[in-house]
Amino acid sequence: MEIIDADVAIVGAGGAGLRAAIALAETDPKLRIALISKVYPMRSHTCAAEGGAAGVIKPGDSLDMHFDDTVGGGDWLSDQDCVEYFVKEAPRELLQLEHWGCPWNREADGSVAVRSFGGMKKQRTWFAADKSGFHILHTLFQTSLQFPSILRFDEYYALDLLLDEGRCQGLTAMEMRSGLIRQFHAKAVIIAGGGAGRMFPFTTNGAIKTGDGMALAYRAGVPLKDMEFVQYHPTGLPNTGSLLTEACRGEGGVLLNKDGRRYLQDYGMGPETELGKPQLKTMELGPRDRLSQAYWHELQKGNTVSTRWGECVLMDMRHLGEKKINERLPLVRELAISYLGVDIVTDPVPVRPVVHYMMGGISTDTRAATSLPGLFAAGECACVSLNGANRLGSNSLVELLVFGKRAALSAIEYIKDLPAADTAALTARALGSQARIRELFSRTDGTESMSGLRKEMTDTMEKNVGIYRDHAGLQEAVDKLGQLRQRYRKVVLNDRSNVFNTDLFQVLELGCMLDCAEALTVGALARRESRGAHQRLDYVKRDDDNYLCHSMVHYQGSGAPRVDYQNVVITRSPPGLRDYSGGHQ
Amino acid sequence: MNERMVHLEVLRYDPQVDGEPHFQRYEVPCKEEWVVLDALNAIKESIDPTLNYRWSCHMAVCGSCGMMINGEPRLSCHAFLRDFEGVIRVEPLANFPIERDLVTVADDFIDKLKRVKPYLIPGENKPIAEGEYTQTPAQLMKYRHFSMCINCMLCYAACPQYALQPLFLGPAAITLAHRYNLDSRDGGREERQQVIATNEGVWECSFVGACSEVCPKAVDPAGALQQVKVASTLDWFREHLLPGNAK
Numbered sequence: 001m002e003i004i005d006a007d008v009a010i011v012g013a014g015g016a017g018l019r020a021a022i023a024l025a026e027t028d029p030k031l032r033i034a035l036i037s038k039v040y041p042m043r044s045h046t047c048a049a050e051g052g053a054a055g056v057i058k059p060g061d062s063l064d065m066h067f068d069d070t071v072g073g074g075d076w077l078s079d080q081d082c083v084e085y086f087v088k089e090a091p092r093e094l095l096q097l098e099h100w101g102c103p104w105n106r107e108a109d110g111s112v113a114v115r116s117f118g119g120m121k122k123q124r125t126w127f128a129a130d131k132s133g134f135h136i137l138h139t140l141f142q143t144s145l146q147f148p149s150i151l152r153f154d155e156y157y158a159l160d161l162l163l164d165e166g167r168c169q170g171l172t173a174m175e176m177r178s179g180l181i182r183q184f185h186a187k188a189v190i191i192a193g194g195g196a197g198r199m200f201p202f203t204t205n206g207a208i209k210t211g212d213g214m215a216l217a218y219r220a221g222v223p224l225k226d227m228e229f230v231q232y233h234p235t236g237l238p239n240t241g242s243l244l245t246e247a248c249r250g251e252g253g254v255l256l257n258k259d260g261r262r263y264l265q266d267y268g269m270g271p272e273t274e275l276g277k278p279q280l281k282t283m284e285l286g287p288r289d290r291l292s293q294a295y296w297h298e299l300q301k302g303n304t305v306s307t308r309w310g311e312c313v314l315m316d317m318r319h320l321g322e323k324k325i326n327e328r329l330p331l332v333r334e335l336a337i338s339y340l341g342v343d344i345v346t347d348p349v350p351v352r353p354v355v356h357y358m359m360g361g362i363s364t365d366t367r368a369a370t371s372l373p374g375l376f377a378a379g380e381c382a383c384v385s386l387n388g389a390n391r392l393g394s395n396s397l398v399e400l401l402v403f404g405k406r407a408a409l410s411a412i413e414y415i416k417d418l419p420a421a422d423t424a425a426l427t428a429r430a431l432g433s434q435a436r437i438r439e440l441f442s443r444t445d446g447t448e449s450m451s452g453l454r455k456e457m458t459d460t461m462e463k464n465v466g467i468y469r470d471h472a473g474l475q476e477a478v479d480k481l482g483q484l485r486q487r488y489r490k491v492v493l494n495d496r497s498n499v500f501n502t503d504l505f506q507v508l509e510l511g512c513m514l515d516c517a518e519a520l521t522v523g524a525l526a527r528r529e530s531r532g533a534h535q536r537l538d539y540v541k542r543d544d545d546n547y548l549c550h551s552m553v554h555y556q557g558s559g560a561p562r563v564d565y566q567n568v569v570i571t572r573s574p575p576g577l578r579d580y581s582g583g584h585q
Numbered sequence: 586m587n588e589r590m591v592h593l594e595v596l597r598y599d600p601q602v603d604g605e606p607h608f609q610r611y612e613v614p615c616k617e618e619w620v621v622l623d624a625l626n627a628i629k630e631s632i633d634p635t636l637n638y639r640w641s642c643h644m645a646v647c648g649s650c651g652m653m654i655n656g657e658p659r660l661s662c663h664a665f666l667r668d669f670e671g672v673i674r675v676e677p678l679a680n681f682p683i684e685r686d687l688v689t690v691a692d693d694f695i696d697k698l699k700r701v702k703p704y705l706i707p708g709e710n711k712p713i714a715e716g717e718y719t720q721t722p723a724q725l726m727k728y729r730h731f732s733m734c735i736n737c738m739l740c741y742a743a744c745p746q747y748a749l750q751p752l753f754l755g756p757a758a759i760t761l762a763h764r765y766n767l768d769s770r771d772g773g774r775e776e777r778q779q780v781i782a783t784n785e786g787v788w789e790c791s792f793v794g795a796c797s798e799v800c801p802k803a804v805d806p807a808g809a810l811q812q813v814k815v816a817s818t819l820d821w822f823r824e825h826l827l828p829g830n831a832k
Contacts, residue, residue, distance in 0.1 A: 040691065042736050043639075043647045098717045101705035101768060103725060103732050110719035134646055135732065142703040142761075154695070177684055206641035239618060242644045335644060338663065339618070451630045495635040497599050500685040503634045 001430055002182045003423070006034035006151070008411050009170060009186035011158045012213055013037035014044030015133070015397065016379030017192035018140035019404030020411075025147035027412055034184050036153040036173050038208065038505070041141045045194055045206045046400065049133020050245035050331060051117060052125035053397035055090035058114055061122040063087045070395060071573045073119040073287050074359075074388020075532035075542065077226065077550070079569035082366045082385050086395075086402050093401035094126050102139040103128050115328075116250035117394045119287035119580075121280050125394040130245050130331045136397055156182070157505055158212060159433040161189065161220040161375065164425045167418075168220065168374035172433035176505070179498025181437065183430040185423065187415040188374045190407045191217055195358040195380035198509075199517045201458035203355040204236055204243040213381035215512035217362040218519065222370045223552040225383040225566070227360035227516070228524035229533045231391055232467055234291035236354025238309035240339050244332050244351060246393040248344075249284040251328055252276050253317040255291070256348065257303040263313070267294040269580045276319050282582030289390040289533040290580060292353035296467045305350060309340075312350035321345075353467060357396065359387045359533065360520070363552060363566075368407035369414075376411050378403040385550065385568075389532020440507065446492030450507050453491060457484055457510075457517055465521055470537040474525040481518040482560060488514055489558075519561055523551040526563045544575045587617040591624055591666055595636065596676040598683050606683060608674075609633075615666055621673065622650055622661040625687075638687035645801055648737035651678050652687050658742035658799045678742040680751075694738050697754050701762035701780050706773025724769040731764035731809055733802045740796035740806050746789050753789040754781060756796035756806035763809040766816075782817040790814075 066087040105113040128135040155176040162170040193213020197205030304311040361383040464473035495503035529543035549565040598606035640650040653676040681689035740756035797807040
């Protein structure tokens with residue numbers, strides 16, 4: 001098995017992975033950096049982020065206000081030392097992107113423009129039309145091309161971390177075009193593998209978002225933190241699940257039920273604001289968890305609109321006018337026309353909540369370090385505890401930058417003065433990956449189909465682990481996922497080719513998703529309270545006495561995972577009321 | 586919702602077993618509003634798990650799922666079944682080697698992107714602490730549509746020159762270089778000209794314009810290449826014909 005030696009290996013080449021790679025290359029040009037991704041960097045799902053990236057830049061705004069919005073938005077489950085670091089670093093990182101050529105929208109005077117976003121009290125969301133993630137990703141990718149020390153391994157699927165002497169010292173990955181497994185020996189590994197929205201059937205997430213990075217760390221003994229917090233974006237296209245950015249509402253779009261009522265006023269986010277004059281942090285600019293929950297209640301009351309794509313509410317942007325829509329929301333208009341046949345200039349568009357983002361992930365501290373020496377993580381796959389129980393829109397694109405860079409700096413610090421690797425020991429462990437793949441190829445007693453298991457998993461998640469949850473449903477899901485994990489051991493590989501075998505990768509991805517889904521569901525069952533995006537019909541209140549803490553789910557092989565808890569870091573903001581009434585409460 | 590049977594003829598090739606690529610016919614029940622990618626996913630899920638292709642976002646922004654559909658380079662996530670009648674023929678993107686089934690080898694494109702130095706080479710070095718470079722909306726609009734390229738490679742599949750001369754840098758790479766040349770913050774045009782104002786660069790382009798016709802993001806690479814040609818010609822005149830400007 002070929003060995004590739006690197007100082008730092010990065011798994012995932014989206015926003016966080018690329019930012020980490022550039023930080024490594026800039027800080028020490030002598031470092032050998034292996035950037036490993038199952039897709040070409042510009043295919044990474046960062047490209048689908050639309051609305052923008054939050055950082056304090058304008059007069060009248062302050063780091064404290066960004067802190068307060070983030071902590072309150074996260075229903076006090078954010079670690080406040082992390083949020084303090086984040087809001088301070090955010091503007092610098094966004095300026096850095098500007099200096100690398102990101103085409104941010106501009107004010108008439110040539111300064112960077114900002115827009116309104118949900119849950120934010122001030123306009124502080126930098127944007128590049130409604131293709132912000134796309135431009136951030138391409139700016140980072142293109143910038144990375146000038147550093148010869150970043151060696152890319154595009155279309156390599158990561159299999160297992162290599163541990164020795166209690167440290168993470170590399171990984172195995174399969175070159176997808178040849179089926180050959182390679183060992184990457186590295187002093188440190190940064191996981192930046194993205195989220196896991198594909199556990200659910202209806203999601204904004206691309207096909208690649210299957211929790212591979214989370215599973216890598218989890219199986220190596222690093223806990224997954226706060227996995228039960230799954231963000232539903234309130235406005236997805238009802239057929240494809242494609243995202244219609246929050247900027248639709250930031251620019252003034254409103255949500256209507258079947259009677260044409262702006263129903264958010266009935267769920268603590270009123271009174272109604274004047275049409276065309278969106279007011280920050282209230283009504284349509286409330287946070288995503290509250291908006292998605294309001295939809296659920298409207299559905300129970302029979303107030304939704306029946307469409308050929310199922311039950312929906314309507315998002316009305318007609319009053320914005322064609323000029324503003326074309327200037328600020330061109331992608332949204334194009335998506336709605338092509339996939340739904342609705343022109344937002346002339347008609348309201350049907351929307352419904354859609355799984356969008358995992359607040360939880362690989363447990364890291366504010367240095368982006370995990371509990372396993374030598375292993376760091378950043379981006380959606382990580383849970384650094386910035387987003388708490390509910391992420392505010394436009395914080396995650398900045399999180400990629402701030403903590404991608406932080407992971408790189410922490411890794412550089414860590415790899416100083418490390419003892420030499422025991423190559424033979426690492427190779428012996430790498431043979432384990434090879435054996436695992438060989439077993440799949442040679443399996444003759446397979447009885448389960450990959451797509452069948454996957455459908456049972458996604459159906460279970462949708463039915464029992466959605467916007468509102470209860471004990472019975474969660475228990476059923478925990479049991480079911482445990483069974484699916486057992487049955488997975490009998491999954492059949494239909495394609496035995498070594499060349500770009502997507503049947504194989506889908507089988508491996510399913511294994512990752514099942515592990516993540518079980519961790520998520522176990523965390524949700526154990527959390528007997530309602531907080532942010534985790535809402536229990538049987539425990540309807542937030543319970544700070546018992547649950548002002550992070551769920552830590554530990555992998556136990558084929559057995560059920562173990563859950564324990566870690567305290568939330570509170571520095572200056574004690575848990576309080578989340579007020580989205582525009583000051584009327 | 587209305588369903589209909591759709592017939593697809595899909596190119597199959599596994600270099601480990603096939604001497605030559607061949608076509609395979611599939612019949613798959615499809616919803617009226619589906620795209621070709623949805624049909625492929627339905628095949629993979631319930632008819633033939635050994636079919637291989639790239640895809641991710643299903644919203645025409647990741648650039649993964651370019652293929653030839655009835656002979657035209659298209660994003661399969663943006664090719665609506667309602668626009669096709671009869672058998673739909675699906676092949677890997679033209680002008681690239683086939684890796685497996687609908688998956689092509691993209692190395693040449695990736696290498697060319699890198700060669701044109703597609704990153705900001707600042708004209709004036711400004712520390713981050715001094716804030717952003719000023720750029721007016723008008724300056725932004727000069728290059729913005731050239732920055733919309735999703736690297737889907739459809740323009741290479743459509744380009745007759747790239748088919749004849751694989752050394753040609755091609756539409757997307759040159760457009761990207763031009764995007765940075767037009768950026769008011771950039772000062773790297775001269776470096777990039779050495780790569781793009783060459784026989785393998787813009788002068789290879791015969792201005793057929795197929796690249797702009799197939800671009801799913803209306804980037805207009807043909808327009809970019811024409812602008813590069815005009816600017817390069819002016820450079821030549823300045824250097825060679827205007828007194829006192831000879832290098």
